Amino acid sequence: MKELNAKSAIITGASRGIGAATAREFAELGVNVLLVARTLSETEAIAAEIRNHGGKAEAIACDVSSYSDVAAAIERCKSAFGSVDILVNNAGLIEPIARLGDSDPEEWAHVVDVNYKGVYYGLRAAIPVMAAQGAGVIVNISSGAATSALEGWSHYCSTKAAVLLLTQCVHKEYADLGIRIVGLSPGTVATQMQIAIKASGINPVSQLDPSIHIQPHNVARAIAWLCTQEAAGHDGTDFSLGTDEGRRRAGLAD
Numbered sequence: 022m023k024e025l026n027a028k029s030a031i032i033t034g035a036s037r038g039i040g041a042a043t044a045r046e047f048a049e050l051g052v053n054v055l056l057v058a059r060t061l062s063e064t065e066a067i068a069a070e071i072r073n074h075g076g077k078a079e080a081i082a083c084d085v086s087s088y089s090d091v092a093a094a095i096e097r098c099k100s101a102f103g104s105v106d107i108l109v110n111n112a113g114l115i116e117p118i119a120r121l122g123d124s125d126p127e128e129w130a131h132v133v134d135v136n137y138k139g140v141y142y143g144l145r146a147a148i149p150v151m152a153a154q155g156a157g158v159i160v161n162i163s164s165g166a167a168t169s170a171l172e173g174w175s176h177y178c179s180t181k182a183a184v185l186l187l188t189q190c191v192h193k194e195y196a197d198l199g200i201r202i203v204g205l206s207p208g209t210v211a212t213q214m215q216i217a218i219k220a221s222g223i224n225p226v227s228q229l230d231p232s233i234h235i236q237p238h239n240v241a242r243a244i245a246w247l248c249t250q251e252a253a254g255h256d257g258t259d260f261s262l263g264t265d266e267g268r269r270r271a272g273l274a275d
């Protein structure tokens with residue numbers, strides 16, 4: 022992972038869960054990190070913790086469903102650290118979980134704005150900067166839900182499926198310009214999102230024993246590995262941590 026030292030990364034959804042763990046993992050590897058989420062108090066506290074350990078970190082309030090917020094975050098990374106080498110499109114929502122006939126149209130559409138349009142906004146703002154640099158890596162956090170239908174998750178499954186197609190399209194368009202893009206399907210992860218899923222009681226994922234969930238710091242290590250050249254063979258795909266083989270390839274012991 023030495024090749025990541027002194028690179029600059031933006032991580033969306035960095036106030037907790039997978040995004041917060043990724044910010045800490047990247048900082049350990051010497052990556053300068055810009056933490057992005059709506060809750061600035063949370064991201065600023067993590068950035069301060071990283072700075073106290075000698076790392077370089079900043080935080081910015083950003084709602085990924087707003088293109089101007091996302092474009093401002095990309096600009097901030099460039100002005101603070103000099104480049105945008107890595108973008109982790111991680112911010113995501115699953116709530117409210119409901120069968121379609123019970124769903125609230127505005128809330129359903131809001132999940133589209135965050136999970137799908139938010140990823141497009143990140144790509145749209147970062148790609149011209151990365152193309153000018155001649156290099157960059159984008160990791161889109163996907164899900165097994167991108168390819169599996171689950172009751173109560175029509176908003177979540179369909180937005181994750183759309184993001185998988187975005188990953189594939191952008192890989193075709195920009196691989197030749199040195200921009201790497203890859204999806205990560207992390208399996209079930211011990212975060213706030215799984216607590217909400219369990220509380221819903223709606224589909225088989227809500228019945229899983231929490232002890233089987235992967236820990237966020239392991240997902241973070243896999244994200245860092247995907248940013249290295251060793252993982253470049255997976256570009257344009259969703260790499261899955263849901264199998265023993267995937268975890269072994271990503272260098273995870275458990």
Ligand code: NAP
Nearest residue numbers: 034036037038039058059060084085112113209210212214
């Ligand atoms: P989480 O603990 O609920 O964290 C979600 C993060 O997204 C928070 O930092 C939240 O921060 C941020 N966020 C939500 N709406 C946002 C918005 N409009 N603008 C900016 N940030 C926003 O969830 P997680 O489990 O870490 O999930 C991270 C990603 O992994 C998601 O894309 C999720 O779909 C994916 N994933 C998770 C699992 C799992 O089992 N946990 C499995 C597969 C995939 P604020 O509320 O402060 O904005």
